[in-house]
Amino acid sequence: MTSFAYMLAALFAMIPAPFLFKAPMRVPLRGAAIAIVLLVDEVFVWLVSSPEYPHYELLPFQMLALMLCVSTLFLGRRRRLYASLATVLWLWIDFFGMLSLSYRGVPFQWLPFAVLPLAFLPIFFMHPYKKESRFFLAVIWAAAWILSFVFEL
């Protein structure tokens, strides 16, 4: 998988983020919408990546986590709670995914775990609706995304 495809994946993942939680939606419809986003991510990964890439199995879910993280920037209320939950979800996917991969001989990658927890600084210590904290969060998530690819090579 090339770095370009990887960056493309991030952009592709972020497309639905502003719209997904904008409109009020019924629970089944929203569930279906998120699932369809995930399905599209899966198709995207299937097209641009290959199973030789060690994180291939994880990639659609990492994309989903990134999407959910970014989408919290557009929430009107309870942003603090959902931003932290989305970041934890990302950590969760990465940690347990890499843990199971490490048993298969893929080296465990520490960098996302060094970067992602930094997201809690703006979430908890800055005003959640201010521009700066939103910017910080976006930078941290982007850095986590990039670093988890760069240090894999």
Add this chain to the structure above:
Amino acid sequence: MKISRASFLKLLTGTFAALSLFGCRREKSLPKNEHREVSSKPDLSLWQKEIDEARFATPRPESLVMVPRPGIHPKFPDADVRLGMAIDLDLCDSCGKCALACMVENNVPRVNADEARKGRYMHWLELRGGMPVMCAHCGDAPCEKVCPTGAAVASPDGFSSMVYPRCIGTRFCGANCPLHARKFNYTDAAEQGLAAKFNPEVPLRPQGVMEKCSLCIQRLQNARIQAKTFGLEWRGSGVLPACAAACPKHAIIFGNWLDLNSDLVRKTRGRGIYAPKSIAKFLPAVVYLRGKA
């Protein structure tokens, strides 16, 4: 009946005193010997017959890939012993004498007809498509990683050992072994008269534990003990596992991969070293030889 507080206290104290006195009794008669009577002079042809049967159950040989020469065990970088074997497939004519020798040396039980139908043979050394396959004693062994109790554990001598009393039969190790070299004691073979104590040195395994090729650990231990009793250092010489000793073509070579003068290292020089594809990346110590390097 109503008990006043004072009498209750007295009762309690009395009980404690009695129990404490009972606790001072600190001797015990010997436990019963639970050693089951098993025949030590059984009919070997029964074992031979089962080996021939099991050949049909595993008609396909393992696919082999070339691997580098086994070296230091990753968990014991300072050790100077890494015991292992090389099986010369150019010499092997799959006579099956190794399989029989293995069963006799290690008291490997036979299985009953029902178990045989389900393919639950206990053979530590199997003939898969005529090729002798046993535990490869991986350095980075998948079985050792998942054993919850530490019954499957690496030995500093570079092989993978199995501590039966610690095993509780989760069978995770067997599930995780890509080579399927581990065998589970589904039944109590001694109870059914299918086990025999050919070798008094080796315990019979109870029902519910895993077992596998131990590289004839009893022979290794005895050789080491003998050498150390007389004050000598032991680096894997002067001993052969049962299969290697039984091979009429000397196709099974045993030795220490880290001892450059051992038979194993000398005879594998310039040969093509192969390992089963499924476990090739786990640094096996038991490898196959074929052709030139």
Add this chain to the structure above:
Amino acid sequence: MNRNFLIFGLVLLLPSLFAVDSALSIGPASWALSQESFWGTPIADFVFWIGLAHAGTLFSAILLVLGVRWQHRVAFLAELSTIAALGVAASFPLIHLGIPEAFYNMIPVGNARSMYVNVESPLVWDFVAIFVYGTVSVLYLLLHLFSIRNASLEKYRRPFAWILFPLVLWVHTIVSLDFAVTFVPGWQGAYFPLYFIFGALFSGVALVQILVELSHRRVRAVEDLLIAFSWALLAFWMWEANVKAVWHPELLIFGFLVPQLLWISKVREISVVRALVAISVMASLWWERIGLVQPENLDWTWVDLGLASFGIGAFCVAFALLRILLKKFFPQAFDEDVMESLRERVVSFERKKFWISVGVGTFAAGAFAVYFIWNAPAFPGVRMIPVLFPIGALCAGISLSLFAIAELWKTRVAVMCAVLLAVFAVAVGGLLYRGTDVSYTESLTTVESVNPALGTSKQATAELWNARCAACHGKDGNLNRKFVHEFYPLPQTLSLERLDSLGLDSLSKVVLEGRNYMRPFRGRVTDAEAFALVRYMRSLAVQKKGGAVP
């Protein structure tokens, strides 16, 4: 409802006890396994039931954390089903074990034999996580029950939910890692943690849907969740089909297409259809676990089916009994009006005590890590983390419960509870530390007369001489005067000259055949050993004379 549940459960449970008995007495041989596929239906049933147990936590803890206003009645129903399902789930791994009575070897405490569990193994994580999940769930249920009676406890529920919420996800993540870390091709998957969590929640929601239908009620939100989760599972199944190239159309039909019926409002109004949809979901998820654990079909025996029936039967009986029992002690929980009024209660958050408990939990997990790194030979690094969180959660949950007890009764009661708990923990830990007396059945050997075959090397012969001959002839070749003087007429000294004049061959014959007072040693030493002994005797004589040892 309770009576019907009990009858239905007993009908399934009683016959299936034969299967359990057979599984325990015959062992793993009684169900479908082979020497290559070592895990069978008990594991699939375990994963299924532990998944169902997640429903209660979802409906009471997770939704509480996420701030969703929810019916206490449904939450309570789900919590009870969690306890019942957890009990059922925990019994399956024990049945699965080859030696069930030795399960305690998985408990991660030290013992006098310096044997530590392998914290790298997912099964240890599993064992700890399920134990903790069970304990904390029971504590949470009790808290819920007491808070109905006593509104002052309400402020502990959300802190407790914050402990339970990650724990429940952690538990199923660990169950998924049982498979994900292996080298079995069908079990590998880095995405398994999320996949298993969603599968578990899906089946749990389906279970709650059935329970709600059976109590003749209607909760639209549960039906909505069912549809939402069916879409999530579709995404996972598609990804699994892509990664592993396996295709399970039956899962897509019964697990995905059938729940979509609920979109049609006319169909959705029929109670039977709603129940059947939930049953179809549960069945397809059970089948999915079976297909995961045993990718290739083995011949099932009656025990396989019996154990599946045991699961359902035991769940129904446990659920009904729990309800009957609780109705006696907590009648308010079954009172419609009381439960309805709870919905309006303001739920505050006991911040200080929550953070103290989190601190206790963190300290406990840290202490465990240090203890293990200190004692166990190889520190497995990051692979230890999965076991740390449940340990921390257990301690945090217990400490929060103690705070709640102090609030409910008195501080003194809470302190005494803590002391009692500590004593109990120390007693159990001590027993585990000490270990059992004889842990192995085929254990003892009878020793008779044996010849230690040492060989005929110089050192071996010296040892043989010391053992066999030195009693009379002395270790150095001089007579053992203590013994010989007292009991025998003194023989001639064995000088070098005398030995040489007799010759080694005839001397070794003396060893074997005996002479005068010396008894024959044939049978106790071999011919070669006899000859080696004679040579050794000569070397001793040479030494005695002051000469060099040849």
Add this chain to the structure above:
Amino acid sequence: MQKRKIPFTILWVILAVCGGGLVVWDLTAFPDYIYENPSTLPFNHEKHGEALGLDCSKCHPGAEAGIRAGMPSKADCMDCHNLPLSDSPENEAFDKALLTAKENPFTFTSLLPSNVVFPHGLHVKSGVSCETCHGSAKEIDAGRRPQVRMQDCLACHQGKRGFPQASTDCARCHR
């Protein structure tokens, strides 16, 4: 009165658990095994050992060089007892019993599990005397048997009992 009852009950329960636990502990902690000689031959270790300058391995072949220590056969006894050694009544009783004894008059149920190897010779060579585990001849005559506990093995191997450290690898002793 009603209010004070609960703490008191708990106190008693705590005491009961503590005490009961300790008692259970005491009862089940490893005691010494007491052994009755099943052989018809009366044998006294004390009279044979140091008093006569005999090593243990004279009668227990392998005790000082082999892996296992065996039991003496009739021939081993007869090495010395073919003569009337003394006229004590004990000795006469022994000689009389020996005449009708079978080939292996002494058998011994080893408390060592058969999946463990304990190399006697190697331990003697490392300075662990027989008495360390088996006790003195007097104790052996009184019927005491060595406690076979893995924790004792390990304590010694870890260097906690005054002997040099040794391997604690499972595969060195378990087979």
